[in-house]
Amino acid sequence: MSARPAATATVHATASAAAESADPCCAAPLPVLGRDVTVPLVTGGEVTYAALDYAASAPALQRVWDDVAAYAPYYGSVHRGAGYLSQLSTDLFENSRVTVAEFLDCRPGDQVVFTRSTTDSLNLLAQVIPAGCEVFVFETEHHASLLPWRDARVTYLNAPRTPRQAVETLERALADRDPYGPALVCVTGASNVTGELWPVKELTAAAHAHGARIVLDAAQLAPHHPVSVRELDVDWIAFSGHKLYAPFGSGVLAGRADWLQESEPYLAGGGASKKVARRADGGVDVEWHTTAARHEAGSPNVIGVYSIASACKALTEAGFDSLVERERHLIAKVRAGLAEVPEVRVLSLFGDDAPRVGVISFVVDGWNSSHFAAALSAEYGIGVRDGLFCAHPLVRTLLGSDPQDPGECGAPEAEPGERSLNAIRVSFGAGTPDEHVDRFVRAVRELVTQGAKWQYRTESGRCVPAV
Numbered sequence: 363m364s365a366r367p368a369a370t371a372t373v374h375a376t377a378s379a380a381a382e383s384a385d386p387c388c389a390a391p392l393p394v395l396g397r398d399v400t401v402p403l404v405t406g407g408e409v410t411y412a413a414l415d416y417a418a419s420a421p422a423l424q425r426v427w428d429d430v431a432a433y434a435p436y437y438g439s440v441h442r443g444a445g446y447l448s449q450l451s452t453d454l455f456e457n458s459r460v461t462v463a464e465f466l467d468c469r470p471g472d473q474v475v476f477t478r479s480t481t482d483s484l485n486l487l488a489q490v491i492p493a494g495c496e497v498f499v500f501e502t503e504h505h506a507s508l509l510p511w512r513d514a515r516v517t518y519l520n521a522p523r524t525p526r527q528a529v530e531t532l533e534r535a536l537a538d539r540d541p542y543g544p545a546l547v548c549v550t551g552a553s554n555v556t557g558e559l560w561p562v563k564e565l566t567a568a569a570h571a572h573g574a575r576i577v578l579d580a581a582q583l584a585p586h587h588p589v590s591v592r593e594l595d596v597d598w599i600a601f602s603g604h605k606l607y608a609p610f611g612s613g614v615l616a617g618r619a620d621w622l623q624e625s626e627p628y629l630a631g632g633g634a635s636k637k638v639a640r641r642a643d644g645g646v647d648v649e650w651h652t653t654a655a656r657h658e659a660g661s662p663n664v665i666g667v668y669s670i671a672s673a674c675k676a677l678t679e680a681g682f683d684s685l686v687e688r689e690r691h692l693i694a695k696v697r698a699g700l701a702e703v704p705e706v707r708v709l710s711l712f713g714d715d716a717p718r719v720g721v722i723s724f725v726v727d728g729w730n731s732s733h734f735a736a737a738l739s740a741e742y743g744i745g746v747r748d749g750l751f752c753a754h755p756l757v758r759t760l761l762g763s764d765p766q767d768p769g770e771c772g773a774p775e776a777e778p779g780e781r782s783l784n785a786i787r788v789s790f791g792a793g794t795p796d797e798h799v800d801r802f803v804r805a806v807r808e809l810v811t812q813g814a815k816w817q818y819r820t821e822s823g824r825c826v827p828a829v
Contacts, residue, residue: 409743419605437665455662463616484506487621490624498516521756553582553756578599586719588682603673628659635648635659695796696790747787
């Protein structure tokens with residue numbers, strides 16, 4: 363076993379050397395993969411692509427890509443092999459768990475379980491909650507938080523219009539519950555629709571005061587702000603690598619170990635099982651692991667896990683204070699630019715002064731959202747998102763529509779020029795240069811005042827340039 367620490371050091375040294383050339387400065391965008399990609403415009407010529415859809419998937423940090431490339435030749439199966447590469451990969455995998463725990467400022471005894479995504483993490487938690495558990499979820503949640511609780515008693519809470527109202531709404535709901543049964547609150551840290559920050563610490567205090575636990579969906583929070591499990595006092599936290607500049611198919615569920623240890627494994631199979639033996643009657647007895655491995659059956663995504671750890675290190679080293687300050691600068695630019703266009707209405711729950719991350723959704727009078735997003739892409743080389751953003755109840759509430767109005771995520775049925783039950787979302791982060799948001803603001807103004815330069819049609823439910 364003596365070779366294992368040295369092997370790990372070799373990979374880390376190689377990865378660090380590959381990343382040193384980037385030397386990201388906190389005052390400038392962090393280098394991301396694809397920053398120089400050019401795309402064709404329907405009006406002729408090419409332009410550098412402006413990726414402004416970070417809330418869906420952020421581009422890989424160059425540092426993450428370099429670290430993964432440096433490790434890839436050393437890839438091996440973890441926890442199973444006696445060979446050098448397996449031992450090295452095992453160290454890399456478990457050291458990544460430590461890195462993520464440090465990034466989240468976890469408490470002693472907390473477990474870090476690696477999953478596929480935030481959705482997978484919350485579905486895992488939904489499978490391990492005790493029988494009879496009551497779950498409380500605001501209608502404002504992403505579907506990843508809204509939908510997994512199918513085997514529990516769920517109370518859906520109406521959208522609050524202030525942070526204080528959010529806390530009061532939760533307190534009233536918890537006061538009416540069975541005080542002796544288990545309960546869980548699921549809440550976002552930052553809205554994937556409006557970008558607004560939620561009062562997580564106050565909601566956690568309310569939950570704990572009424573004997574409930576709380577899980578934080580940090581998919582949109584962790585890439586933009588430091589997140590401390592210890593300070594927020596949340597019981598669990600979930601996030602995805604693909605929003606944290608590590609798009610290699612991994613996610614995290616971190617937090618208290620007891621419910622995780624007391625439940626049946628999320629998946630049954632190798633890795634989750636500690637001991638399997640045949641019984642005299644022909645059956646099988648299984649002893650499951652009590653560590654995080656209990657819910658990590660199968661061969662884990664080592665590269666995905668390592669990429670998350672690399673992103674955690676890169677963001678920490680860049681300094682969240684500088685990253686947050688720069689993002690505020692970009693948010694102010696976008697909001698000021700949109701405010702100058704009377705036809706644009708920015709969607710918000712808590713009002714213009716609410717603190718937020720770089721996620722802004724809006725509608726434009728006289729345009730359906732798919733048409734507008736298509737024109738931004740085809741005529742300006744700008745990638746945004748349109749639709750209901752996998753948060754249908756929230757967007758319908760913000761648009762003041764009937765809950766039964768038609769509309770679905772990313773597939774509006776309206777023709778260009780017709781009204782649709784959808785919005786446009788622009789989102790950005792640590793890798794976004796000023797030029798991209800400047801181009802976006804200019805494009806919005808030109809499209810509203812001058813109209814599209816091209817004709818568009820609907821194809822398979824999506825607006826595309828007519829050719």
